[in-house]
Amino acid sequence: MNLNAAILDYCAQHSTPEPLILQELSRTTHLRVVQPRMLSEWSQGLLLQLLSQMIQPRYVLEIGTFTGYSAICLAQGLPANGMLYTYDVDDEALAIAASFFARCNRSSQIAAHCQSARQGAPTLGLTFDLVFMDGDKREYMQDYEMSLSLLRSGGFLLADNVLWDGKITEQAPANDKHTLTLQAFNDFVKNDARVEKIILPLRDGLTIVRKK
Numbered sequence: 001m002n003l004n005a006a007i008l009d010y011c012a013q014h015s016t017p018e019p020l021i022l023q024e025l026s027r028t029t030h031l032r033v034v035q036p037r038m039l040s041e042w043s044q045g046l047l048l049q050l051l052s053q054m055i056q057p058r059y060v061l062e063i064g065t066f067t068g069y070s071a072i073c074l075a076q077g078l079p080a081n082g083m084l085y086t087y088d089v090d091d092e093a094l095a096i097a098a099s100f101f102a103r104c105n106r107s108s109q110i111a112a113h114c115q116s117a118r119q120g121a122p123t124l125g126l127t128f129d130l131v132f133m134d135g136d137k138r139e140y141m142q143d144y145e146m147s148l149s150l151l152r153s154g155g156f157l158l159a160d161n162v163l164w165d166g167k168i169t170e171q172a173p174a175n176d177k178h179t180l181t182l183q184a185f186n187d188f189v190k191n192d193a194r195v196e197k198i199i200l201p202l203r204d205g206l207t208i209v210r211k212k
């Protein structure tokens with residue numbers, strides 16, 4: 001089915017509306033950040049929220065906080081004793097995220113770290129129930145192996161941007177490291193017997209992986 005603008009608008013009109021705090025976060029990001037297109041938008045944020053509410057994860061790991069949109073969505077499924085750990089290397093984006101985390105309904109359950117996730121997450125000594133991979137696309141293979149090693153059996157990993165604006169099916173030039181890595185990543189996950197997986201063609205493509 002060709003999802004034209006009218007169909008997408010119909011879907012949005014018949015889904016839970018975007019909360020005010022996320023509308024404001026989105027506005028602030030567009031005003032203050034150089035690359036606002038890295039931000040999640042509500043159709044994906046709502047899916048992340050609903051998946052988290054289904055899983056009810058005790059521990060969530062997020063790679064790539066940016067200004068905090070997806071973290072606030074994922075935190076909605078945490079039980080009362082749950083925690084979300086989110087990592088980013090961009091301190092300016094994290095400062096915006098921190099100001100919105102402080103005001104959101106899950107403020108005490110989100111721990112944001114200014115550090116590469118691959119350096120920080122393994123030192124927490126935790127096993128995660130849910131991982132959201134949304135960091136540097138050129139590092140997806142390394143992030144995936146690290147995440148899988150920290151994920152419990154039966155846990156879920158979500159990887160964003162796996163269709164990369166449609167470039168994923170095209171022949172990529174040798175210097176297009178983002179597309180080439182994402183193609184290699186998708187092929188690797190397809191052949192990875194440790195997991196079950198599906199690519200959802202939502203927005204820029206979201207892979208859902210379940211560790212066996």
Ligand SMILES: C[S@@+](CC[C@H](N)C(=O)[O-])C[C@H]1O[C@@H](n2cnc3c(N)ncnc32)[C@H](O)[C@@H]1O
Nearest residue numbers: 038040064066069070087088090116117135136
């Ligand atoms: C697409 S943005 C994340 C968007 C955010 N998850 C959302 O949906 O609103 C990617 C972020 O990953 C961060 N990043 C890059 N390398 C990273 C690393 N090694 N560890 C953690 N974050 C990283 C970038 O600084 C950038 O802010």
